[in-house]
Amino acid sequence: MAASSAACSSAGSLKRSDDHQQKPPSIPIDTLVNHLLVAKRSLSSMNHVLRANELATSARLSHQEALLLGAQTAFVRNSMLDQVTILTRVRGSLQCTYEWGKRDFKKLVKAMDEVDTELTGTMDMLRDTQVQSTLQPSDRKGLTLLDFVDETSVHDMREAMKRSIQDLQGIQVSFDGDLLRFETDIRNLRKTLSAAPLPAMDEDTQPATVSLLLQMEDHSATMASLLASLTTHFDMCVTAIRTTEGAAALARRRVAEGTQSQGSEEVSISGVIAEQESHMSDLEPKTADDQAEMLKVVVQDAKEVDDVVFEIQDHLANMEQEYTVVQKHLSRTKASYTSILESFTMLGEIGDRLGDYLAAEEDFKQRWELEKEAVFGKLEEMREMRKFYEGYASAHGSLVLEVERRRAVDERVQSIWRKAQESVDKILEADRASRETFRQDVGEYLPTDLWAGIQGPARKWTVVQITDDESAAASVDRTPAQGSAIADGASKVTLN
Structure with missing residues (x-):
């Protein structure tokens, strides 16, 4: 839209990407009034501009919130990954203790087998050694050295060793259960961290979001500029109506009719006309040429009003789409933040149980050492028992010589x-x-x-x-x- 020659320095025409100039025809009063009414309706685009400003402001705040939540999420996540690494090392240390117990158990079982094999060999030797006939009672023949030995003590010792093995295995099973629970905690924590959506903080996402914000700012600025052009066109229409004989009365009547059928109006044409009459507008034509130029501009701009309104709506639609993208980005960031907080809560629960796992390791060591000491005592008793029976067999040979x-x-x-x-x-x-x-x-x-x-x-x-x-x-x-x-x-x- 173009302003009159008298006001070209202070007003311009509606601007569009495909803006072009057309020569206006002569304007009947009724047509001029219609242009005014259309211009008045176009000012309802002000709601779109307000919505655009609201979207731009909200998008900027959402982006700031997303940046803050993303930074917090990344910090907590990295800290938790460090904690998981520490927990894994602690779990490895406990596993080393468990493996040490398994190796020590194998050594103990091997020592038990060796001592028991030696004792069994000694008992078999006593069973195979016949007592000299001259030493046997007349009513009992075929006696061996084992017949004069109480085997109950040997059986009791073997049963005690079996119970010790079962106790050692029970200690291992108890500690293994603690390790399994610890491993399950770490695995569940890792699974939770893996399932948590990552915050959109990468190098590709940030520039794209910033670009959307800049585009929304551009859309909002463009819409404000277009609305200003519509406002200028409306003011020129009011000036043309006011300076055209009979047009003002017709305009008031048409506006009154429209108001009765549609309800209250957002912009009062009568009020605007009265305001211009009381205050000289910059658009006021000074000469007949100015009046003709102004009417020409009004006619030209009237052809573009609908396009400008559609362009404002199109900008708003683009902003709505871009705002949706920003909100989705914020929603993903919030979801990631919420998920990382849940993982952090789980980490706290694991931390509360960590003392129990460490205490289980200490309890395992103490119980293991006590039971191992008892096993060593039984092994020594078995060695002494074997030594006694071997002395008994040797004494039998000396007894034969003495007889x-x-x-x-x-x-x-x-x-x-x-x-x-x-x-x-x-x-x-x-x-x-x-x-x-x-x-x-x-x-x-x-x-x-x-x-x-x-x-x-x-x-x-x-x-x-x-x-x-x-x-x-x-x-x-x-x-x-x-x-x-x-x-x-x-x-x-x-x-x-």
């Missing part, structure tokens, strides 16, 4: 006593002959009551084996026994 030695001693003693008996018998035989000769020579001269033993038989001597109790009794009562033996004419020699 043989004592038998040889008995045989030597018996041989000596047999020889002594033979010598005694010879002496006694000589004594008997001497007694008989004495009795024949002088017996008839001696009275029998002179010596009671004058006619008594010779003493008899015999050697017998007695027990330890009989030997002790004989040593205590030897004198009376000897007196009795003399009285009986016999003596006993004990063989210990």
